[in-house]
Amino acid sequence: MVWLNKLKNALQWISLYLWLVSATIIVTINVSWLYFANAVGQKLGPTVNLTLGQLMTNYYQLLAYLNFPWVPKLVMNDFTDSASALVHFADVKNLFMLDYAVFIVTSVVVYFFWRRLRRDQQLWRLVLPMQTALWIPPVIAVVMAINFDQFFVIFHEILFRNSDWLFDPLLDRIILVLPDTFFGQCFVMAFVLIEWAFAYGLSIGKQALREID
Secondary structure: OHHHHHHHHHHHHHHHHHHHHHHHHHHHHOOHHHHHHHHHHOOHHHHOOOOHHHHHHHHHHHHHHHHOOOOOOOOOOOOOOOHHHHHHHHHHHHHHHHHHHHHHHHHHHHHHHHHHHHHOOOHHHHHHHHHHHOOHHHHHHHHHHHOHHHHHHHHHHHHOOOOOOOOOOOOOHHHHHOOHHHHHHHHHHHHHHHHHHHHHHHHHHHHHHHHHO
């Protein structure tokens, strides 16, 4: 049926986009060297009376909780969190798990989709979708650059239905070592990675077109 084929085709392209985005998120959230660079450059440890090694240990404990479903409780050596902070981190963990689930499911779809495109010599079909997608990260980046604080607030309001992400430094010292500048750099890294992925996909499509000619 024609409509069924169109639906299948649309879902395959959507899966490709979701796969690229979810993969970008996974890479970005696990680039611990970026946090290390911020910890050194901004001297984050001394703000909470911790050595660099102690601070990184706590950061790895936080990442382990957020990344691994078999770590059910957030426990850090040198930070205790308020009830609202724990709720927020649990919400973040749920988003991480959702991202991993999307990546796993779409990986299967993209594998067969990509194999079919190669088999049928239709990789040239990547050109238009990737050209279109290339415009999205720069537009978002410009909006973010105009007013990052407002962008950051809106970002949280979209993802979270409560205000638990607003930490009180007196109750949750961990916010003192998670500066906005670090998250800003994470956004920049994500934009660069996804833009590179779109550009790479475009280059594959253009190469396929040249081979046809």
